[in-house]
Amino acid sequence: MIMIRHIEGRRSERVAWLLEELGVPYELDFIGGDILGSLLELEKHHEMRMTPVVEDGDVVMVESSAILEYLLAKYGKGSSLRPAEDAPEFPAYLEFLHFAEGTAMQKIMGDRLGQALEQAQRKAGDYQEPPKLPGVAGSRSGSQRILHYCENTLAKRPYFAGDQFTAADIMMHFPLKLGAPAAAKATASIKDIQTLDGAYWDAFPRCKDFMARMAARPAYQRAMQSTMPNGPPSM
Ligand SMILES: N[C@@H](CCC(=O)N[C@@H](CS)C(=O)NCC(=O)O)C(=O)O
Incomplete structure (x- = not known):
């Protein structure tokens, strides 16, 4: 097993x-x-x-x-969770399968760490605005760029690779979950995020809709039941 x-x-x-x-x-x-x-x-x-x-x-x-x-x-040979190599969906499938960890989680965790450090420094009264890189001052944070890219991708098609649910959607679910509050500089527990009630979803309605569609999948529900038998953890 x-x-x-x-x-x-x-x-x-x-x-x-x-x-x-x-x-x-x-x-x-x-x-x-x-x-x-x-x-x-x-x-x-x-x-x-x-x-x-x-x-x-x-x-x-x-x-x-x-x-x-x-x-x-x-x-999963022949499963629709992995598009065939000659299918038009295959490049986007590969991209998001790897983008989830290779870029999305890196940038989101970087923002979350920065936000936690800022909070701690503000609490201690010694926060100083970090110097902005010339030319990119005022541009979107890493997690904002991730969420906007996902929002724009989901405006073109219902799933990350195309018209069908694939393993790329399973990979992208986690960065959306942590990235939506990070993009709004909000702190939220996994329990809060799962409700999809947070105002931080408002800027990303297609991402929110994607999360709701994933939550409605019976296999997702069974997985959440087995992986979190007592409900989502508070941290
Ligand atoms: N890129 C890895 C990341 C794995 C990872 O960092 N997992 C976290 C939990 S979500 C962890 O175990 N962190 C503990 C640590 O690295 O000390 C993957 O996708 O499997």
Whole structure:
């Protein structure tokens, strides 16, 4: 049985969601209600100490987009979750499958760290506006650029790769979730974000609609139930 070393509300939910879509059984290993405990447990399974870690027989892998590609190649041959290489959707599929971590999460986490640092410095009364790079002063932040790119992509087609739901949508769901509040410099827990009630979604109605459509998928609901049996964590 495929084993997913997991932390509630984290990127490992992508793997469970993909396997739910494919109808492939899996096991989850995490300590319910204990984010830090689950994180520390990962050290026993992989020196990267990050989630997801996936074990399938002798195969042990980290890196969610690579894991999704591996699982699709092994268990999803011919599945619509991965467009054929000669399909017109294939380039956009590949782009968003990798953009999710390669660019989107990098920029969003950079903004979130910057925002947390600014908050801490303001609290301590020693915040100083950082110098702006000449020429880009006033331009959009990383997470704003990500959200606008997603919004404009979803204005052209219902899913990231085209007219059909694919694994690229599973990859992009996580950066949208963390990126919408980051783009508005808002702080929000995973629980808050999942409700889609936050005002930070207002600037990105197509992203919000995408999130609502994903939340309505039975496989997504089963994955959220198994990966967060007590509901979304507060952090
Ligand atoms: N690019 C990796 C990122 C994995 C990652 O950073 N996971 C986070 C949780 S969502 C983690 O385990 N962070 C703990 C750490 O790196 O210390 C992937 O997509 O699998």
